[in-house]
Amino acid sequence: MTDPVRIAVTGAAGQIGYALLFRIASGAMLGKDQPIELKLLEIPPAMDALRGVVMEVEDCAFPLVRNVVTTDQPEVAFEGADVAMLVGSRPRGPGMERKDLLEANGAIFTQQGKALNDHAAKHVKVLVVGNPANTNCLIAQNNAPDLDPANFTAMTKLDHNRAIAQLARQVGGVVEDIDGLAIWGNHSSTMFPDLIGATVKGKPALENVSQSWYEDEYIPSIQQRGAAIIAARGSSSAASAANAAVEHVREWIAGSDAVTSMGIRSSGQYGIEEGVIFSYPVTVSNGAYNVAENRELNDFARSKIETTEVELIKERDAVAHLL
Numbered sequence: 457m458t459d460p461v462r463i464a465v466t467g468a469a470g471q472i473g474y475a476l477l478f479r480i481a482s483g484a485m486l487g488k489d490q491p492i493e494l495k496l497l498e499i500p501p502a503m504d505a506l507r508g509v510v511m512e513v514e515d516c517a518f519p520l521v522r523n524v525v526t527t528d529q530p531e532v533a534f535e536g537a538d539v540a541m542l543v544g545s546r547p548r549g550p551g552m553e554r555k556d557l558l559e560a561n562g563a564i565f566t567q568q569g570k571a572l573n574d575h576a577a578k579h580v581k582v583l584v585v586g587n588p589a590n591t592n593c594l595i596a597q598n599n600a601p602d603l604d605p606a607n608f609t610a611m612t613k614l615d616h617n618r619a620i621a622q623l624a625r626q627v628g629g630v631v632e633d634i635d636g637l638a639i640w641g642n643h644s645s646t647m648f649p650d651l652i653g654a655t656v657k658g659k660p661a662l663e664n665v666s667q668s669w670y671e672d673e674y675i676p677s678i679q680q681r682g683a684a685i686i687a688a689r690g691s692s693s694a695a696s697a698a699n700a701a702v703e704h705v706r707e708w709i710a711g712s713d714a715v716t717s718m719g720i721r722s723s724g725q726y727g728i729e730e731g732v733i734f735s736y737p738v739t740v741s742n743g744a745y746n747v748a749e750n751r752e753l754n755d756f757a758r759s760k761i762e763t764t765e766v767e768l769i770k771e772r773d774a775v776a777h778l779l
């Protein structure tokens with residue numbers, strides 16, 4: 457057995473945290489041979505709830521869990537962290553506008569970015585789940601000047617999984633039939649689920665479905681899936697979000713030949729504004745992701761991608777004072 461990997465999770469007593477910690481502790485993320493140390497961050501009012509969650513983790517007697525640290529100090533949670541999963545964020549309260557939400561989360565992700573910079577391992581892999589995920593990630597990354605910007609990612613894997621599952625259902629197939637699908641842009645209702653580069657059993661996906669289904673049903677359904685879950689369940693997606701977070705980190709570390717989607721710092725690929733955290737089609741090998749650069753984009757795709765890019769630029773401009 458190797459040394460434990462240190463995994464920091466913020467918002468650990470929340471809904472997603474409750475689904476996530478047990479998956480990580482069981483070995484679903486880093487494998488059944490990799491011991492782990494959990495470093496759990498919460499805000500003071502949630503520390504009692506977090507204590508209860510940790511009691512449950514203990515009660516599972518997971519063989520891989522070597523230590524669990526709980527704290528309300530980011531500096532403690534991120535000390536020596538190899539992986540940091542930033543799930544906690546400030547939800548939108550009554551009367552709060554988007555700019556208020558960006559501002560409230562800006563303060564959190566500024567502090568957490570600085571703490572990662574000063575305390576995490578230099579190779580730390582950071583996944584931001586807490587919304588607005590792309591811009592929170594941008595803020596954290598910009599406040600961590602000593603870390604490689606490529607270490608910071610935002611989660612669009614849930615959108616990616618939703619897009620695969622809904623396409624598979626529509627064509628009467630299974631998820632393994634689908635390849636090359638990607639989510640572009642922001643984790644928001646402007647995201648673009650791209651079937652143009654996707655295949656079903658090796659044949660172009662758009663030969664299996666009609667253009668009108670794609671444009672009028674599929675894209676809005678993926679973009680609004682989070683809201684549909686809230687309407688049906690009374691609370692937002694948690695288990696599926698935790699599953700996506702586990703898969704995002706697993707693929708980032710273990711690699712993936714199949715195309716997946718990750719929000720990453722744009723270096724200008726496909727003409728996207730440099731520096732924003734943008735979801736691209738990527739493949740992953742040796743712990744590094746690479747943007748799939750040779751995709752054909754038609755005018756329809758380009759206009760969808762531009763819409764989500766414009767939104768991200770506006771979000772970036774709204775938090776410019778924090779960057």
Ligand code: NAX
Pocket residue numbers: 466467468469470471472473497498499502543544545546547564584585586587588589611612613614615643682692693694697
């Ligand atoms: P919950 O409100 O259940 O839990 C959030 C937890 O974060 C709470 O326990 C809270 O005390 C804690 N927290 C707040 N500020 C903190 C801080 N400064 N440091 C540490 N902890 C802090 O929300 P949950 O359903 O778990 O969702 C968490 C976040 O994920 C939300 O922002 C949500 O919008 C976002 N999501 C992102 C998704 C994605 O695909 N990127 C999908 C699922 C989810 O909606």
